[in-house]
Amino acid sequence: MHVTAFLRRAARRGAAGCLMAAVPVVLPAQPWITRHQDALWAGTFVDQPITKRTALWFDGSWRRLALGEEPQQLLVRPGVQLTVAPGVRVAAGYGWIATQPYGSLPIANPTREHRTWQQLLLSHKAGAFTVSHRYRLEQRWIYPLLSVAGDDEREAGPTTYQNRLRYMPRAQANLGSAKVNGRPVIGWVWDELLMPLGGPTQAFTIGQNRAAAGVGIPLSATTRTEVGYMNLYNAFAPRRANEINHTLWISLHYTGMAR
Numbered sequence: 001m002h003v004t005a006f007l008r009r010a011a012r013r014g015a016a017g018c019l020m021a022a023v024p025v026v027l028p029a030q031p032w033i034t035r036h037q038d039a040l041w042a043g044t045f046v047d048q049p050i051t052k053r054t055a056l057w058f059d060g061s062w063r064r065l066a067l068g069e070e071p072q073q074l075l076v077r078p079g080v081q082l083t084v085a086p087g088v089r090v091a092a093g094y095g096w097i098a099t100q101p102y103g104s105l106p107i108a109n110p111t112r113e114h115r116t117w118q119q120l121l122l123s124h125k126a127g128a129f130t131v132s133h134r135y136r137l138e139q140r141w142i143y144p145l146l147s148v149a150g151d152d153e154r155e156a157g158p159t160t161y162q163n164r165l166r167y168m169p170r171a172q173a174n175l176g177s178a179k180v181n182g183r184p185v186i187g188w189v190w191d192e193l194l195m196p197l198g199g200p201t202q203a204f205t206i207g208q209n210r211a212a213a214g215v216g217i218p219l220s221a222t223t224r225t226e227v228g229y230m231n232l233y234n235a236f237a238p239r240r241a242n243e244i245n246h247t248l249w250i251s252l253h254y255t256g257m258a259r
Contacts, residue, residue, distance in 0.1 A: 030240050039066070039246065039247040041062070041064075042063075045252070052083075057078065060076045065103055073097060087123045088120075090120055091121065092117065096115070105241050107144075119135060119136040129171045131169070134166075139161070143158060162197075168190055171188070186224075188213065191209070208232065209233045210230055225252050227250055230245075
């Protein structure tokens with residue numbers, strides 16, 4: 001009798017143990033961290049025709065955190081554009097980007113990036129608005145600058161390769177009768193989605209979103225300056241963190257005339 005009771009108790013405990021092992025332990029997920037920061041981006045954009053259908057392109061961007069106090073990024077991006085048809089342009093070029101650790105979610109080391117890019121630009125009128133759609137594909141070679149023990153110099157670390165797709169719609173229109181130097185002042189709004197392609201998990205994800213609005217003030221027949229606000233969302237998925245940079249946008253735009 002005692003042996004039978006012992007076996008029954010052992011069976012019940014064994015069944016209970018198996019059940020506990022089969023039920024997954026649910027741990028609370030680590031919450032995402034969000035950091036809000038102020039930034040300043042100053043840029044120059046040059047569109048210089050060389051024939052009726054071809055043009056040279058250049059843009060450069062000086063990016064600082066804390067409204068200019070802390071270095072963030074320097075970008076230069078030359079290219080060549082071809083007008084395929086009215087409202088249809090294709091382009092390709094190169095980019096060099098230097099990024100510093102910045103803000104409350106800094107990267108471990110400064111990085112340097114070599115980039116090639118191709119894009120399609122479609123533009124059309126929609127009532128009082130001029131609307132454009134920019135599709136850009138990027139190939140990116142990124143490497144860190146690593147500290148060398150006992151030396152103030154840094155050396156290039158291993159290079160990683162990434163692809164990225166970008167899409168930016170933009171709309172602009174004259175702001176009523178507002179004029180400077182006899183030329184209309186424009187209001188503009190755009191949003192750009194930056195989506196990494198591939199990588200270790202072959203994932204199609206959202207890396208950044210940039211939403212901006214502001215005004216364009218003409219300086220001459222070929223030059224204008226734009227001032228606005230950009231809300232930049234940047235995701236760091238491996239760290240379950242993201243940053244939202246409230247950015248003052250200042251840019252100078254030059255559009256030359258074909259000879």
